[in-house]
Amino acid sequence: MQSFAITMTSLSIGFSGRTIIDGISMGVPKNSITMIIGPSGSGKTTLLRAVNRLNEEFAGCSTSGTMQISCSGTTLDVYNDLTFNELRRRVGMVFQSPNVFPFSIQKNLLAPLRVIHSMGRKERYQRMEQVLREVELWDEVYDRLNDNALTLSGGQQQRLCLARALALSPEILLLDEPTASLDVRSARKIEELLIKLKERYTILAVSHSIRQVKLIADRVVILSGGKVVRNLEHRDFQNPGLLEELVDEVF
Ligand SMILES: Nc1ncnc2c1ncn2[C@@H]1O[C@H](COP(=O)(O)OP(=O)(O)OP(=O)(O)O)[C@@H](O)[C@H]1O
Ligand SMILES: [Mg+2]
Structure with missing residues (x-):
């Protein structure tokens, strides 16, 4: 039987009485890209934010149904079994618009490692270099690590945010259009990286690119009006033209 890292059951989310996610039940398989x-x-975005309970930061948000994550062999109800900190250590997120912290590039990575993982100085610097290399940013920033992260380009900021999420070694990665502000070459690099990363993480990502979905997804969920209208496995959407046809119908 397929093992799921995330299981949603009858999940509904509303803001100020308006239903946005409407009774979704689905599983996100482990070590795969959905x-x-x-x-x-x-x-x-609302569906992604349900996994790490970020919607609840907005006034007027109501949630019903269940959301479970399965980490290190244990299944946990995100609403009842975990504190916010425990949840966000296990579930990393990269936002649609990069949200770098307005301080130095290195502090963006070193501060969370110190606070959340209580890592020593040497270990933190090593981890920082490792994740910056992983997202192909090291060569562009190694000689300006003390510059404010806001001086980076949009695409560089996006890669820094991905590096920051990876640095904390989560088990689940939520990526909201991870290549939206990247040029073709950088987007390809991130796509290659995501394929490698699924060996270690479960990835739930939003994409607007059918090319990207076909290239890297193991499973595709088509959402419309807060409902899952299709949940396709890899073999289904490799049929030439099928995904394009479905997207034409839904969009
Ligand atoms: N905090 C909030 N308060 C009120 N309404 C919200 C909130 N967040 C999202 N919504 C509403 O929920 C709906 C879905 O928003 P969401 O951001 O999830 O869409 P999306 O599919 O990610 O769209 P896009 O492709 O444009 O990013 C929208 O109508 C939006 O206005
Ligand atoms: Mg969105």
């Missing part, structure tokens, strides 16, 4: 596609406003 990609969500759907029209703007269909609830993709």
